[in-house]
Amino acid sequence: MPKKLIIAVIIAILVVPAAIAQWPAATLSGWIEEGSGGRWSLGGAEGTLWNGNATLLAIEGSAGSGHWHAVQSLRWKLRWSDLWRGRLGYEATLEHGSVLVNVGIGGITLENLNTQLPASILGGLFSGPLGRYSWTGTLEAHAGSFQCRWNAYSCTGEIEIVWNNAGVTELSDGVLGSYRSRIVGEGQAVHFDLATLAGSLQIAGNGNVDAGGMSFTGQASAHGANADRLEAQLRILGRRGPSPGVYVLEYNGRVG
Numbered sequence: 474m475p476k477k478l479i480i481a482v483i484i485a486i487l488v489v490p491a492a493i494a495q496w497p498a499a500t501l502s503g504w505i506e507e508g509s510g511g512r513w514s515l516g517g518a519e520g521t522l523w524n525g526n527a528t529l530l531a532i533e534g535s536a537g538s539g540h541w542h543a544v545q546s547l548r549w550k551l552r553w554s555d556l557w558r559g560r561l562g563y564e565a566t567l568e569h570g571s572v573l574v575n576v577g578i579g580g581i582t583l584e585n586l587n588t589q590l591p592a593s594i595l596g597g598l599f600s601g602p603l604g605r606y607s608w609t610g611t612l613e614a615h616a617g618s619f620q621c622r623w624n625a626y627s628c629t630g631e632i633e634i635v636w637n638n639a640g641v642t643e644l645s646d647g648v649l650g651s652y653r654s655r656i657v658g659e660g661q662a663v664h665f666d667l668a669t670l671a672g673s674l675q676i677a678g679n680g681n682v683d684a685g686g687m688s689f690t691g692q693a694s695a696h697g698a699n700a701d702r703l704e705a706q707l708r709i710l711g712r713r714g715p716s717p718g719v720y721v722l723e724y725n726g727r728v729g
């Protein structure tokens with residue numbers, strides 16, 4: 474082997490890993506935006522792809538024409554031991570919570586998810602009127618394991634989300650209640666249900682999310698001091714149900 478070629482190989486062995494180790498954290502911003510359809514991004518990223526921090530951003534309004542708002546600060550650290558398993562494993566820590574993220578050839582997996590997020594992020598997930606509402610309250614998310622594959626709409630696992638002190642500014646001056654949803658991935662379909670824990674707006678139903686969007690069917694009724702105002706909104710959003718004061722709500726639309 475010529476001397477120059479040997480030197481070139483040695484340089485490559487030494488320099489390439491060093492360059493990869495210094496891969497800037499800002500690279501993640503483009504990946505996240507592309508993977509989320511322009512709904513999520515990172516701001517002020519510092520450090521490297523393997524060990525860094527940034528601010529998690531979510532879009533308000535339509536992707537491409539809305540404006541970004543800060544959700545929470547985020548830190549991540551690569552678990553080098555996972556490289557031997559052919560995947561990238563990250564320990565991610567938010568202001569309120571943490572999650573283990575595993576990225577491999579087959580897809581992405583969330584493990585030991587326990588976090589809190591502002592409900593304002595919901596506005597960026599829906600199309601139509603639901604995407605224009607100002608959502609308030611706090612979302613608590615918990616999951617043992619939830620996995621989705623690349624290049625195919627296929628997820629497995631279960632996530633539980635509790636929406637505490639839920640409110641929609643356009644619908645009421647106060648808190649509507651607290652609600653729980655279980656999201657279950659069963660291959661090509663992701664099913665979810667919605668139940669009321671407490672509050673003036675009683676709502677229950679279930680739906681599905683697939684490559685075409687989201688569908689939901691449920692029933693709702695209003696109680697308490699704001700019942701008249703809430704019922705007026707339910708008449709606009711839904712249709713009369715099987716009994717007085719009960720309204721059927723249906724939604725079919727694109728998600729994120």
